[in-house]
Amino acid sequence: MEKARKYQIIIAGRGGQGILLAGHILGKTLVKKGYYVVHSETYSAETRGGDSRSDLIVTIGEEPDLIRIRKADIAVFMFDEQMERYAKWVKDDATVILDSTYIDKPTKNWSKIISIPFSKLAEEKVRNRRVANMVMLGSLSVITGLFEVGLLKEVVAESVKPEWRDVNLKAIDVGFEAAKEMGLG
Amino acid sequence: MRVEFISGNEASAEGAMTAGLKVYVGYPITPSSDLFEYLSEKLPERGGIVFQGEDEIASINALVGAALAGAKAMTATSGPGLSLMAEGIGLACMVEAPLVIVDVMRAGPSTGIATHVGQGDIMQSRWLSHGPYNLVAFAPFSAQEAFDYTVKAFNVAVRLRLPVILLSDATIAHTRERVVIKESGEIEVEDFKRPTVPPEKYRFYDPDPRDLVPPMAFLGEGYYIHAESLSHDERGYYDTRPSVYRRLVERLVKKVERNKKSIVASKSYYTDDAEILFVAFGSVARSTLALVRDLREQGIKAGLFRPISIWPLDDEKLIEASKRAKKVVVVELNQGQLVEVIEDALWHHQRYDVEVLSLPMILSETPSPDEILDEINSKGWKLW
Numbered sequence: 001m002e003k004a005r006k007y008q009i010i011i012a013g014r015g016g017q018g019i020l021l022a023g024h025i026l027g028k029t030l031v032k033k034g035y036y037v038v039h040s041e042t043y044s045a046e047t048r049g050g051d052s053r054s055d056l057i058v059t060i061g062e063e064p065d066l067i068r069i070r071k072a073d074i075a076v077f078m079f080d081e082q083m084e085r086y087a088k089w090v091k092d093d094a095t096v097i098l099d100s101t102y103i104d105k106p107t108k109n110w111s112k113i114i115s116i117p118f119s120k121l122a123e124e125k126v127r128n129r130r131v132a133n134m135v136m137l138g139s140l141s142v143i144t145g146l147f148e149v150g151l152l153k154e155v156v157a158e159s160v161k162p163e164w165r166d167v168n169l170k171a172i173d174v175g176f177e178a179a180k181e182m183g184l185g
Numbered sequence: 186m187r188v189e190f191i192s193g194n195e196a197s198a199e200g201a202m203t204a205g206l207k208v209y210v211g212y213p214i215t216p217s218s219d220l221f222e223y224l225s226e227k228l229p230e231r232g233g234i235v236f237q238g239e240d241e242i243a244s245i246n247a248l249v250g251a252a253l254a255g256a257k258a259m260t261a262t263s264g265p266g267l268s269l270m271a272e273g274i275g276l277a278c279m280v281e282a283p284l285v286i287v288d289v290m291r292a293g294p295s296t297g298i299a300t301h302v303g304q305g306d307i308m309q310s311r312w313l314s315h316g317p318y319n320l321v322a323f324a325p326f327s328a329q330e331a332f333d334y335t336v337k338a339f340n341v342a343v344r345l346r347l348p349v350i351l352l353s354d355a356t357i358a359h360t361r362e363r364v365v366i367k368e369s370g371e372i373e374v375e376d377f378k379r380p381t382v383p384p385e386k387y388r389f390y391d392p393d394p395r396d397l398v399p400p401m402a403f404l405g406e407g408y409y410i411h412a413e414s415l416s417h418d419e420r421g422y423y424d425t426r427p428s429v430y431r432r433l434v435e436r437l438v439k440k441v442e443r444n445k446k447s448i449v450a451s452k453s454y455y456t457d458d459a460e461i462l463f464v465a466f467g468s469v470a471r472s473t474l475a476l477v478r479d480l481r482e483q484g485i486k487a488g489l490f491r492p493i494s495i496w497p498l499d500d501e502k503l504i505e506a507s508k509r510a511k512k513v514v515v516v517e518l519n520q521g522q523l524v525e526v527i528e529d530a531l532w533h534h535q536r537y538d539v540e541v542l543s544l545p546m547i548l549s550e551t552p553s554p555d556e557i558l559d560e561i562n563s564k565g566w567k568l569w
Contacts, residue, residue: 024190024361027190027361028190031188031189031190031363032188035363036362036363037190037361037362037363038360038361038362039190039360039361039362040356040359040360040361041359065471065472065474065475065478066471066472066475066553066554067356067360067468067471067472067551068551068553070553070554070555
């Protein structure tokens, strides 16, 4: 059987970090790009703290079967607790992206680890820690090459409330620039 | 036509609006509530009505009224709510009111686990009300199918004048996927079957002999309409004579059988040479398909038959898919319900040579392919 291109992505962190929105926006962007995307969410009852997880399965050229990921090719951890909890869902050779604001060192020796202080950048450069998720998506565009940052910004502009538009778009630029400066793309 | 990234519940709501939904009445229940919420925002913009009944009983009865007045009508609920709707669904069958009921299955029995998935409503969807009747149920396995089969559910409901159930589940309902949304004109949308005779010659239950379905005049149009839940003749007049009762009930049951070809739907994967045929539906079919693909890579001749119409079952396609099968494994998220339907169908077609194995998964999550494989291995069946 012919193997289509397939990516399994996990994004996890604490409730309140915008994990679910990040998954939704990423999925919407990849659908606009023309890919098949399946996105499921897991979250605890608390609105702040607790676990938050977005699973995305992206297939190019074939309709997907799975709903939940088996093992992630790309993992984004925004908080250390969830990194420890969900490390078992990540392939050894995965690209693992960490928010170094909250994660000192990785749980496992994944083959490709990228640490960027998303939350710190959000606070220092956008003056709003809550948009760390958008900083992350800006960086993810550079790191994965799966989608253009312009397309991401288009989706964000039409998805978030007008009063939050500019701050989110700025956060994406911050993440994009940070990853570029690190020579990741 | 547009491409959206939406959940199964949102896709069902979009499908209903494409099909011409005019009246939604419901009572919120997890995991169906977000469908209600979505429609409450979108349907009024398209000229429809969204109303919260005081409970599920009121809601289903209000829908019967809306349907008899000529509105395409829908509700969404989950197992506990569907139980409350049993009487109203029986009424809709008897008075031949076309409705669509979305049942987003959750873990049961009783109130079970509200936020977790189950597939335990297979028998309930068919037999929930008392007495002899028939209805139709479709089970989508993706957000796209939630859209497509909500449209089809309306088409079948108005074509056959009966309630149609969309048997979704919590996983399909809440997973976001790429969905192609079509408008009426881009996808087939059927209208009510309307009378061709003047009011004085019209009888509300006088069937077209070809499909056994009586054309439908609406309340308030000047036709005489008597919606009778008791045994009735073609005019709707109460009549207990055995011949009248038999004519009515046989027609209510047979109208699904007679029109089966235009209702049934299924999909077969890798079945041409499959020696082990898996059968699964809804979200469980997603994992089962992934498992079948794994097995194929190992050189094992596995296939999948996925019923989309559960009631009635696409038994001809099942027989075709199982032509080389020695074993049929039915995977489902309950104690073993679909297996009864599959076994019945195989026996009906004299396939006594096939061994039917039931793989009930008592979980409150959609099992992963590995969990299904573990369960098979724990049975010691030696399938390969």
